[in-house]
Amino acid sequence: MKNIAVKTFKLCAGYEREDVLRAVSFELYAGEVLGVVGPNGSGKSTLLRALTGLLPLRSGEVQMQGRDLPSLSAKERARLCAVQPQIEMPLFDYSVRDFVLLGRHPHRALLGAAHSADHEATERALRRAGVSEMSERSIRALSTGEWQRALLARALAQETPLLFLDEPAAHLDPGHRYAIHLLLRQLAHEENRAVLCISHDLNLAAEFCDRLMLLRTGSVLALGTPEEVLQEKILQELFGCAALRVAINPHTGRPGTVFAS
């Protein structure tokens, strides 16, 4: 029996007058990696903002671990759900370790030194995101890819049952991209966390996610296993690209996309 970590029902949200998300309903289970894919402007990042309370809901419901999102206090929400945001430019020189330690904020009192549990979680997160060896460097001296891994480390330091990521591999080299996706799978399968990962890379998403959710102009076009979701006809039309083909990775047997010309 799978535990529901996040459940949305006819979720509508948007900016100004326009609805960007239109009646989005889905469930995210503990122990799975759910990939959210779709063209630019299909509402992937808006979905993340609505799920985390950054963007107020116009209508519909979001439940996190069985509790209504608006009923959660800011700190309660941050203890349930960690987010790796898209790249934000840091203003001041924090060391990578100090920065990752900030991920412990929802677990700490307003005043007082960090406990040993906070330091342990920080070291663990640094190690898992592969930024241990740069922990004394300034976050402003990192390359974009290193900074993106530091952002992941901060989210990991929160040690939450839910983890949302907005294109976590956008700026990474192939080796790190692979390592990060293995880590996501490990977090879900071995530690029973619920992982929601926005991705632009259909191949990576299909390779490492248990299920994919395909968004089109703010609504769910398809939701299921990669094999079910990656249909050549649908993808060609959705991305406006007739050259798109679905091909099977001979090494893993997973579907992916290639260009025919």
Add this chain to the structure above:
Amino acid sequence: MNTLARLILLGVLTLALLIIAVCVGPTSLLNFSSLGHLLREGASTPELQRASLVLWELRLPRVLLAAGVGANLALGGLLLQAIFRNPLAEPYLLGLSSGGALAAVLALAAGMTSVTWPALGGSLAVALLVLLLCRHRVASDLPSLLLAGVALGALAQAFTTAIILRFNPEALRGILFWLMGSFANQGWSAVALVLPTAVVGFIFTLFLHRPLDLLAIGGESAHHLGVSIRAVQIMGIALAAVLAAVTVAVCGTIGFVGLMAPHLARRLVGAPHAVSVPASLLLGVMLTVGSDLVARTLLVGTELPVGVVTGALGCMFFLALLRQKR
């Protein structure tokens, strides 16, 4: 040297500077044996009576006032730099000083002798007006708050200039001195206004230290880590406004301290606000007390507005640091 050691060193230096500032002046209190005598047995001779008067009625309130003002400006600058995510933010950002100056000039034109309360009211009124005008935008659109502050400040400044031009030369000199910032002619009542706000401001800012870290790093991140962004922004801006308004009320506009102290603090002890809050406060105290010491001892028989000293020394110091950085 680790961070804590640096903080302690900074504290010791600040204390030393405070003691020197109290002792140095036209009437030197540097003769420690007579000072000890004075503190132990009270003013027994006419000379000691004079020293006692200088100590209790002139030096001590003036140095404490400068210290409180420096603390207020440094904390205000630190708060606003983190909240606006802008390294150029400073305590007068919301048009505060211009509003205070306008009210002060109006009060003088109306024949009032003390400008403390009008200036406090004027500064707070402008800050409140800016916040009200932009109340729906606080969390979403901070730059518009800045622009509204600049615009209202410019408006108040235009009126101030128009009124000042009608003053006679003697009154003009007085108001210019005030506008440039000065600790002259203030006593214990000003200290009683500034020191408590500095203490309260310090405690509040310390409680906000991690939310400030998170806001400085990025608004969305702060939200994801459980900070109520809007609440912290409104609290921080209101606190910074009160801190700055109080300083404008007692000593006019003292430029650059609020901008400089937080930057120096971050260079010395690092960016995390748990340490940069106390370090900023200490550096703000040192900069202001030191500048006032220079302002009243550099020229014999007269004194400079302290704002001139903080501006001149501060800029040079700051430019040197910037050159050294890369």
